[in-house]
Amino acid sequence: MNAGRAMFVRGSAARSPALLVVCLLAWGSVALALFLQHGLGMQPCAWCTLQRLVYIVLGAVALLGWGWSGRTAVRRVAGLVAAITGVAGIAAALYQQFVASKTSSCVFTLADKIIGAVQLDELMPWMFKARAACDEANVDLLGFPFAWWSALLFLVLTVLSLAVLFAPSER
Numbered sequence: 001m002n003a004g005r006a007m008f009v010r011g012s013a014a015r016s017p018a019l020l021v022v023c024l025l026a027w028g029s030v031a032l033a034l035f036l037q038h039g040l041g042m043q044p045c046a047w048c049t050l051q052r053l054v055y056i057v058l059g060a061v062a063l064l065g066w067g068w069s070g071r072t073a074v075r076r077v078a079g080l081v082a083a084i085t086g087v088a089g090i091a092a093a094l095y096q097q098f099v100a101s102k103t104s105s106c107v108f109t110l111a112d113k114i115i116g117a118v119q120l121d122e123l124m125p126w127m128f129k130a131r132a133a134c135d136e137a138n139v140d141l142l143g144f145p146f147a148w149w150s151a152l153l154f155l156v157l158t159v160l161s162l163a164v165l166f167a168p169s170e171r
Contacts, residue, residue, distance in 0.1 A: 038126070
């Protein structure tokens with residue numbers, strides 16, 4: 001086997017399937033949120049749309065890490081950045097559940113300011129425009145508040161990302 005092919009085989013074998021799973025779950029959650037919004041009329045609040053952004057960033061980091069994960073350092077950096085992003089998502093979901101859902105307005109909250117600052121609500125209103133107040137968006141899905149489901153998924157994605165970060169290197 002020539003050296004170039006050996007490097008490709010070794011590099012592709014070293015890809016972390018966990019990073020691909022993180023990407024698919026993160027982006028799948030956004031697809032589900034969009035279906036719930038546009039298909040079933042479940043309108044998002046500012047904290048919901050901020051979490052969508054976090055899922056998209058987390059998925060992108062994981063996909064980039066998976067694509068270039070033949071190198072241990074790249075894989076670990078992707079795992080670290082994905083884990084940090086996941087923790088930010090957990091914080092956003094828990095804030096939504098314990099603080100924002102108790103108020104009738106999400107206007108001028110951190111979530112509203114972040115989405116507004118990057119103008120995603122204007123560039124892609126179908127995905128990032130908050131259309132409900134925080135207390136209105138606090139609905140149950142299968143008996144649990146939607147924010148809890150989001151926090152749980154962020155926790156799973158964070159744990160998977162940490163597993164990538166601390167996985168032994170291949171030699």
